[in-house]
Amino acid sequence: MASSISICRACLTRPSTLVGRTPRLLRPTSDIHRLLPTTSTVPSLIFTSGFSTTPSLPAGGGAINRAKMKSSKLKQTKKKKPKTHFKIWNHAELPKYALTEAMRYIRAFEVGNDVRQAKYDLAVKIYTQKNGPAVKSRIQLPKAVNTDIRICVFADGKKADAAREAGAVVVGTKDVWEQIKEGIINFDRVICASDVFQEFQKTGLGRVLGPKGLMPSPRTGTVVTNPATIISAMIGASDYRERQGVVRIAIGQLGFSPDELRDNIKVFMDQLAKDLARIEDFDKRINEVVLSSTNSPAFSLSGEFRNIGREEDLDITPEVIEGAVAAEEAPVAAVL
Amino acid sequence: MPSPTSRLRWLRAKLYSVRNGTGAAILPPNISRIALSFNYKSNNGHMGPRKFFRECLPRLKYHNPEVDMTVTRKDALEGPATLTIHFTNTPIEQELQLKKKQPTTPTIRETISTIDIDMLNRYPDDIMEELVTKTKATLYSEPPRPQELEEEAEYLAAKRQNELKEKYKLQRADRRKGKDDQLKGAILA
DSSP: OHHHHHHHHHHHHOHHHHHHHHHHHTSTTSHHHHHSOSSSSHHHHHHHHHHOSSOSSOTTHHHHHHHHHHHHHHHHHHHSOOOOBOOOOOOTTSOOBOHHHHHHHHHHHTTTSOTTTSEEEEEEEEEOBSSSOOOEEEEEOSSOSOOOOOEEEEOOTHHHHHHHHHTOSEEESHHHHHHHHHTOOOOSEEEEEHHHHHHHHHTTTHHHHGGGTOOOOGGGTOEESOHHHHHHHHHTEEEEEEETTEEEEEEEETTOOHHHHHHHHHHHHHHHHHHHHHSTTSOOEEEEEEEEETTEEEEEBOSOSSOSTTHHHHOOHHHHHHHHHHHHHOHHHHHO | OOOHHHHHHHHHHHHHHHHSSTTOEEOOTTEEEEEEEEESSOTTTTHHHHHIIIIIHHHHHHHOTTSEEEEEEESOSSSOOEEEEEEOOOOHHHHHHHHHHSTTOOOOOOOOEEEEEEOTTOOHHHHHHHHHHHHTOEEOOOOOOOHHHHHHHHHHHHHHHHHHHHHHHHHHHHHHHHHHHHHHHHHHO
């Protein structure tokens, strides 16, 4: 088969050489004879094409047809409408996990890691348009996740002193902006006092701060008349925003108990639902809620706290203890 | 976000491997803590401990969520590799009550005695065997699936295979047809 194909390719690329070689190719022992149907129109066609310079079929007929095919395919693809929404999947029949069950698995995958460093991570898939307004907000969780946030405040005079007292790490105006221009950014949040804001806008630092999501703007509530007041609220708060149709947030440290995590998730989901409802004229709905952590696979949550349907399977503790008591009485059996 | 099917297909396998295998054992309730201590580098017999930590410890943690498991690793190239088991005398009944109120909450329990296991130059299976004998743990085995589920799985597998067979048949026919066409085209040219 392979040899025949190579011949064919040669024919397609160099038709002139084929004309001279046709008699040799059509010897009864050649591969072509075996591959073709014995009594068909093809052999006669071969002869005509081989020996006449103006055959009934054009020499490059195959190639032209192929080109036509390609163009028709291209037309078909062009007809497809561009997708306006982010893709969502039907996950109704796929397994879902209760919170405690997911946590138990996650704790197993995260064994040996620092309980404070590893975080539970919540991803909420949203049915939404690709363009249009995105969700972006801040939330104060019942139990804060990040307690060591470094805040930078652009202010001068009395406001700067007040901000420093409230817990801001970097405070100042021109000297701080120059530092940022040089690339020294050792903070996670930026607040700007409203009287310095116009001056700040002239510096053109949006190019540096913008991609990092640090740019203060009145819309996100980071340009305030008195920065000191919101610092305390900001230290325990966490930001979240919609990216590619998914809202992600660190929802808890790995050491949190199921109750604490449940409260955090509840509060977050309530606020997110309100955020989605607030955006008018755009249909935004929650599609899926997925819990994962720094080093573990992701679990699609069912919305239950404990698995009700299979409680007997999960809650093995009483049996285990009985088994252990029996094992102490008869250690040999336990070893086996 | 990847599609749910692609996520869950390998998740199922991953979860099964966390529930079963070497390390899947249920420890008695008088154990409060298991502490591992070994090096970052696997030189001088520290490979076994690392394998134990990566393979067996997640399984042990899954079956014993209440037991605290800590891992400390050193930058040294030599030195001991030990596994320390901490025992408590917290009564069982109190434990049960605690569990009913707040499952999987780590409670601070005093240690009364400890046992050390030397992990140097040993395979994870070997370490696990010693752990099971010393703690009198019960090995866990997955309960067999109910008959209905088994039958359903078989049915689904057979169905899937038939579908694939037909799909491959069509693919083969297409390929053959394509090759014939190519050949014809070549000869005509």
